[in-house]
Amino acid sequence: MSNDQTIMLDAIDKFLEKEVRPIVKEYELADKYPHEIVAKMKDLGLFGATISESYGGLGLSAELYAQIVEHVSKVWMSISGIFNSHLIMCTAIEKFGTEEMKEKYLPLMARGELRGGIALTEPDCGTDLQAIRMRAEKKGDHYTLSGTKQWITNSVEGNVLAVLVKTDVHANPRHKGMSLFIVEKAAGYKATKLSKLGYRGIDTGEVEFNDVVVHQDNLIGLEEGRGLQQILSGLALGRINVAARGVGVASAALDASLAYSQERETFGQPISQHQAIQIKLADMATRVEASRLLTAKAARAYDSGERCDLEAGMAKLSATEAAMENANEALRIHGAYGYSPDNEVERYYRDAPLLVVGEGTNELQRIIIARQLIELGNF
DSSP states (O other): OOHHHHHHHHHHHHHIIIIIGGGHHHHHHHTOOOHHHHHHHHHHTGGGTTSOGGGTSOOOOHHHHHHHHHHHHHHHHHHHHHHHHHHHHHHHHHHHSOHHHHHHHHHHHHTTSSOEEEEOOBTTBSSOGGGOOOEEEEETTEEEEEEEEEEEETTTTOOEEEEEEESOTTOSSGGGGEEEEEEEGGGOOEEEEOOOSSSOSSOEEEEEEEEEEEEGGGBGGGOTTOHHHHHHHHHHHHHHHHHHHHHHHHHHHHHHHHHHHHHOEETTEEGGGSHHHHHHHHHHHHHHHHHHHHHHHHHHHHHTTOOOHHHHHHHHHHHHHHHHHHHHHHHHHHGGGGGSTTSHHHHHHHHHHHHHHTTSOHHHHHHHHHHHHHHHSOO
């Protein structure tokens, strides 16, 4: 790791310990949006983390970005989602947008003045994105968007979305009828915050588009029928992010369990001396390290420009399952104390399930992995 990377991670850690950790419990339990934390993340440049320096971003590698996400998620996973969804949208713009579009949006997004998200999921579809129903009808030099999106991060507190729609409902194959638009909140969409089991503090909303009008220049790439391809390119980075979140949560659960097991005594000795607890700790640590290595490998593949859906799928699958299993084991090790909202383990237990269903369910990741293996013919 270079000196600059070390300095960056040290700055993130200081921010997390000073600004985030002291308020996590209060904000998370109240499901309160952390405006002050968002302002600090702007100052740190996190909203421009992976945006090229030529557009005002930091131009960080995916590998360093994944390390940042792990560090953030180890303290409070929710806030990593605020800049992750934003950066997926930025990736789509930078890879496929016109130069005019890049110059208009990316500098503002890098500074966090515009905070974006991706509007893909609908009430009737999530994993099968080709089944979306939201329409965009062209009328002259504008499009009219109508439909509903659900579970959309940054839709309430943010101010711009990348919206996946159908521009041709009769297209075959279906993805050729899908397009991606940049839609600013000022255009008139309405977002309503949804309640969740975990992943609290961050705004996740249902978004209604009732004849929202956008100019044809807001079509990413200025070509219909490319939307699914464009957003899937961004989701590769998103899956690496979710994997890094999983490593962070799994690592936090391990650290809490290791510390508690050396404090709590039964039968005259710390429970860390009991083989049943030692086995749990060993498995938890192994899951963390294996997942961290898979995430780093996926990030390096992304940075090289290679196709990385196999590596990203493996990392996402391994790390998010590690988060689930480690959170569960942490609760068992802590016993009744782990079941209390006064204990951070309870939050890990509620946050982890999102990771196995977000950014493509783990069942879908297994299918992607298997298909890639079959296509390669070896591993």
